Amino acid sequence: MSHQVMHCVLLISLTLWQTFIVSGKIIDLSHKHGPTTFMVPGFNHYKRSNVTVTNRGNVRIEAGDYSSAEHGGTHLDAPVHFSENGVALDDLPIENTIADGVMIDVADEASRNIEYKVPLSKVQEWERKNGDIPQEAAVIFNFGWHKRFHDKKLYVNTESNDWKDLKFPSVSEEVGMYLYEKRNIKIIGTDTMSPDPPNSGNPIHVRYLPNNKLIVENLNATDLLPPKNFRFHAAPVRYVGASGAQVRAYAIIYETQRSGSNAIYLKWSLVLISAFIRVF
DSSP states (O other), X not given: OOHHHHHHHHHHHHHHHHHXXXXXXXXXXXXXXXXXXXXXXXXXXXXXXXEEEEEETTEEEEEEEEXXXXXXXXXXXXXXXXXXXXXXXXXXXXXXXXXXXXXXXXHHHHHHOTTOEEOHHHHHHHHHHHOSOOTTOEEEEEOSGGGGTTOHHHHHSOSSOOGGGOOOOEEOXXXXXXXXXXXXXXXXXXXXXXXXXXXXOOHHHHHHGXXXXXXXXXXXXXXXXXXXXXXXXXXXXXXXXXXXXXXXXXXXXXXXXXXXXXXXXXHHHHHHHHHHHHHO
């Protein structure tokens, strides 16, 4: 076979590979961030000010200032949040904010117990069905709590800013340590205020952040995620010295398990590529 033919076949095969791999959909996992968005109790809400509108010729130009506390809305905790010498957002490697995703659904249990703590048995059940949680994954817990986000009383069980009154479902310390020690996950995320139980001493924060593991809180639409086979993204702006910031979290769900014609073409294209490598 001529090199020209081989080149054409390789191009076709790679095209089929690309078409197969990039097919998928994006799930937006962030809440809107505005003046009434839920913030960590006691911290300032988003504010937009000094808005100016000018007209230059037929062009309308609008600009303004904004401010917001670091910890509120859909946001990421940087290592410095719980470690004096930890990494701040401006030095956080972008690759640390991206990981293969896993979703553990505990919405049913949480709906029956506002103080539900995910037990290790629930994670082990997930692994029996789906295989071990991959190393350096992003593990997202769906409590179904994002649907309560816009009602503070429903979300944290109180209208006050008194931390002792807070109630919401969370991840047990045992599960947090299992994911850290046995699965070496990169990111833990929840659709609640925190993965840690209220007034618990924040054991997950204390273990994860000083060791450059990230936490993403107040996620949205986590119930739309599959148990696995998605890519999680939660990159913040590189604010200098910041201990956290709002993120536009999202997931890309890759359709890599289709059994239709694309999968067949992909299989045979890889066979052809392998054969050409051996021959030429």
